[in-house]
Amino acid sequence: MAKHSALATNRAPRENAAPPVVRDIPDLDRLIHERMRLGIVSALAANSTLTFNALKAILKTTDGNLSVHARKLEDARYIACTKSFDGRTPRTEYSLTPAGRRAFEKYLGHMEALIQAHGR
Numbered sequence: 001m002a003k004h005s006a007l008a009t010n011r012a013p014r015e016n017a018a019p020p021v022v023r024d025i026p027d028l029d030r031l032i033h034e035r036m037r038l039g040i041v042s043a044l045a046a047n048s049t050l051t052f053n054a055l056k057a058i059l060k061t062t063d064g065n066l067s068v069h070a071r072k073l074e075d076a077r078y079i080a081c082t083k084s085f086d087g088r089t090p091r092t093e094y095s096l097t098p099a100g101r102r103a104f105e106k107y108l109g110h111m112e113a114l115i116q117a118h119g120r
Contacts, residue, residue: 031076032107036061036069041104044079044096052092070094078103 032041039059043050050058056066073079078100082093096104 028110029103029107031072031078032103034069036065037073038107040066040069040073040094041078041096041100044094045101045104049082049093049095052094055094073100076100076103 032038036059040055043055043058052063052066052070055070056063059066070079070081074081076099077097080095080097082095084091084093
């Protein structure tokens with residue numbers, strides 16, 4: 001039986017073997033790559049501004065979850081937050097900054113490169 005083990009290493013690669021590693025693709029922006037933050041940036045890339053409540057509805061998330069992720073994007077200067085009042089009601093609006101748009105476009109480019117590298 002030991003002969004079979006030694007022979008197994010000389011076999012041709014299996015058809016379902018892992019694809020080759022692509023080394024020319026830079027690391028993805030981990031800040032944007034997280035699902036909720038990617039959703040925020042994507043929504044703001046498609047809209048000039050969105051209110052907190054609109055983003056919350058689009059992403060189907062909670063106040064706390066949206067607040068935490070929006071703050072991380074704000075700290076990175078990917079999104080801008082504007083607070084105002086509509087009568088006595090507080091209104092929070094978000095928009096994508098030029099730096100955020102560049103980061104998002106770079107992220108999309110990385111994803112496209114990954115897709116192309118896998119022949120799809």
